[in-house]
Amino acid sequence: MSETRETSETPSPTSRLAARGLTLAYDDRTVVEGLDLDVPDGEVTVVVGPNACGKSTTLRALGRLLKPKHGSVLLDGAELARTPTRKIAQSIGLLPQSPVAPEAITVADLVSRGRQPHQHWWQQWSEDDERAVTDAMERTDVTELGDRPVDELSGGQRQRVWIAMALAQETDLLLLDEPTTYLDIAHQVEVLDLVRQLNHDRGRTVVMVLHDLNQAARYADHLVAMKDGRIVAQGPPDETVTADLVREVFGLESVVIPDPVTGDPLVVPGTPSIALRKATP
Ligand SMILES: Nc1ncnc2c1ncn2[C@@H]1O[C@H](COP(=O)(O)OP(=O)(O)O)[C@@H](O)[C@H]1O
Numbered sequence: 001m002s003e004t005r006e007t008s009e010t011p012s013p014t015s016r017l018a019a020r021g022l023t024l025a026y027d028d029r030t031v032v033e034g035l036d037l038d039v040p041d042g043e044v045t046v047v048v049g050p051n052a053c054g055k056s057t058t059l060r061a062l063g064r065l066l067k068p069k070h071g072s073v074l075l076d077g078a079e080l081a082r083t084p085t086r087k088i089a090q091s092i093g094l095l096p097q098s099p100v101a102p103e104a105i106t107v108a109d110l111v112s113r114g115r116q117p118h119q120h121w122w123q124q125w126s127e128d129d130e131r132a133v134t135d136a137m138e139r140t141d142v143t144e145l146g147d148r149p150v151d152e153l154s155g156g157q158r159q160r161v162w163i164a165m166a167l168a169q170e171t172d173l174l175l176l177d178e179p180t181t182y183l184d185i186a187h188q189v190e191v192l193d194l195v196r197q198l199n200h201d202r203g204r205t206v207v208m209v210l211h212d213l214n215q216a217a218r219y220a221d222h223l224v225a226m227k228d229g230r231i232v233a234q235g236p237p238d239e240t241v242t243a244d245l246v247r248e249v250f251g252l253e254s255v256v257i258p259d260p261v262t263g264d265p266l267v268v269p270g271t272p273s274i275a276l277r278k279a280t281p
């Protein structure tokens with residue numbers, strides 16, 4: 001297994017969220033081993049890697065849904081395992097890869113659940129809560145769906161509702177596991193632009209898993225490439241996304257060219273010499 005390559009030469013920004021020697025396992029099966037990660041504050045970090053390499057597992061540990069077998073996750077320098085649940089919920093919002101909604105819940109009710117960490121026994125619902133929910137629903141374009149049961153929505157609508165719930169939580173740190181799943185290409189771009197906007201306007205720190213390498217290169221400030229439960233490379237996309245990396249991580253031959261729209265690296269699968277031609281009529 002290769003060494004982690006740190007290709008960024010800029011001084012590393014501070015990190016409220018970090019992993020140190022993180023080893024994660026399901027029963028006796030180790031899935032992630034000795035992972036060190038500093039999530040750069042105020043940036044968008046995108047995690048990529050082949051299926052089953054441990055991306056979701058890592059994200060769940062960063063959000064304390066999974067307890068480390070060894071090592072630790074640090075929030076503001078303190079071990080997550082020793083941080084009060086309320087403080088974590090006010091700091092970190094996590095959208096898992098396959099969230100499950102309570103049966104028959106409406107869209108507005110589900111989004112409102114994002115406010116739970118902010119509520120107190122003496123005040124169940126505040127103007128702040130109302131504003132956060134309204135704002136999150138508008139930003140994700142689900143306002144019209146407010147009274148609909150979540151289980152009657154299309155996959156794409158449901159995904160936007162989950163994103164609204166995570167946004168309503170108004171945390172500085174947002175962890176999103178494949179937030180574009182089930183979305184058509186226009187809604188994918190809309191969600192990724194929204195994430196960018198939240199980062200830009202409100203300084204949110206985002207960690208998201210994306211399976212599309214080209215979207216990752218476009219939207220990441222900091223790209224983390226994983227393979228077999230380890231980080232293989234990390235840094236700005238234009239320093240990390242190369243044909244060598246794509247071969248090493250995905251076992252795929254490719255040509256990397258500048259994205260004609262943004263100039264970011266664009267991965268085109270296949271080698272020019274062996275590209276198969278379509279049958280001509
Ligand atoms: N709840 C679980 N119980 C047991 N094994 C799991 C569980 N979740 C994931 N795994 C296994 O851990 C490995 C990593 O999974 P995951 O982190 O979901 O990968 P990725 O998100 O990169 O596709 C896979 O082999 C998967 O089968």
Ligand SMILES: [Mg+2]
Nearest residue numbers: 055056057097
């Ligand atoms: Mg996953």
